[in-house]
Amino acid sequence: MQDRSAEQGSGAVTPGSLIAGEVPLAEIMARLQQDRPVFHSEADLQHSFARVLWELAPKIQSRLEVRQHVPDATGREYLDLLCIGPSARTAIEFKYFTTQWTGTAGKPPEEYALKSHDADDVARLGFVSDIARLERFGNRPDQNGLALLITNEPGLWTPPKEGSKPTRDRDFRLHEGRTVTGQLLWGGGDYKPNARTLRGSYSLNWQPYSLQDGPGGEFRYIAVFTDPEPSQD
Numbered sequence: 001m002q003d004r005s006a007e008q009g010s011g012a013v014t015p016g017s018l019i020a021g022e023v024p025l026a027e028i029m030a031r032l033q034q035d036r037p038v039f040h041s042e043a044d045l046q047h048s049f050a051r052v053l054w055e056l057a058p059k060i061q062s063r064l065e066v067r068q069h070v071p072d073a074t075g076r077e078y079l080d081l082l083c084i085g086p087s088a089r090t091a092i093e094f095k096y097f098t099t100q101w102t103g104t105a106g107k108p109p110e111e112y113a114l115k116s117h118d119a120d121d122v123a124r125l126g127f128v129s130d131i132a133r134l135e136r137f138g139n140r141p142d143q144n145g146l147a148l149l150i151t152n153e154p155g156l157w158t159p160p161k162e163g164s165k166p167t168r169d170r171d172f173r174l175h176e177g178r179t180v181t182g183q184l185l186w187g188g189g190d191y192k193p194n195a196r197t198l199r200g201s202y203s204l205n206w207q208p209y210s211l212q213d214g215p216g217g218e219f220r221y222i223a224v225f226t227d228p229e230p231s232q233d
Contacts, residue, residue: 019083020060020088022059022060025146031052037105037106039096049148050062057085060083061083062083064080091138093133096151097156098151099152099216101114102114103217120155120156121168125172125196128196130147131200132197134226140228152217157175177204180202184198204222206220
């Protein structure tokens with residue numbers, strides 16, 4: 001089982017951490033941090049990411065909300081963004097989970113009024129589910145996957161307090177330095193619909209995104225790459 005760490009902060013660039021085989025994610029995030037330090041919504045994040053990608057690599061084509069055809073699908077499933085390069089592709093799932101923050105950011109200055117989303121445990125489940133979906137969608141030897149989460153909720157990157165009572169989402173914790181892999185149970189297995197199984201092993205490495213004034217003004221991101229499907233030759 002291969003460990004796929006998110007190595008954006010170390011300067012390491014591997015083929016698996018390139019978008020569509022062309023652009024390092026760190027380069028895209030650096031441009032996004034300058035242009036869009038805050039987003040109004042997840043859709044805003046998706047559009048902004050695709051725009052920056054086109055500016056950096058015009059040869060890469062971006063497609064939003066692409067329907068996926070997988071054998072074990074229980075209904076219609078869609079991918080947030082498919083990036084198609086000359087020799088490789090990247091499937092991307094986005095999450096933008098916010099706590100309340102109101103302020104002005106960006107150039108030119110733009111006003112934002114972010115609302116608090118669902119509980120932290122729902123955010124953790126959603127991000128791990130994105131990784132599992134990308135593993136299922138990666139049925140091509142030329143396609144890797146990327147699960148990207150941007151948040152201003154410190155509870156997502158902060159480890160639980162020592163001696164704290166186990167929570168129902170303990171297998172899904174996303175704090176710095178943790179590794180998620182294998183079978184992840186919700187509530188110790190009491191609620192099977194929320195169980196997830198990951199084929200790969202993923203070390204979690206949070207990166208700074210932007211720092212704004214006031215409570216809730218610190219934004220960080222976490223990126224997890226999934227491997228393409230091995231060739232059947």
